[in-house]
């Protein structure tokens with residue numbers, strides 16, 4: 001059962017990567033911080049899921 005260790009959150013931190021995808025407007029796993037120009041982001045932080053990163057050719061910032 002060694003393969004189950006990946007599902008465990010480390011020491012009280014939230015599950016890494018779960019968040020709101022700004023591109024398809026739903027929560028998703030493994031979202032990444034997206035690097036946008038100030039004009040493109042509207043001064044906000046945006047996250048995208050791997051699928052949207054692929055589709056929209058987004059640049060991750062982390």
Ligand SMILES: [Zn+2]
Pocket residue numbers: 021022023024025028048049050051052053
């Ligand atoms: Zn998405």
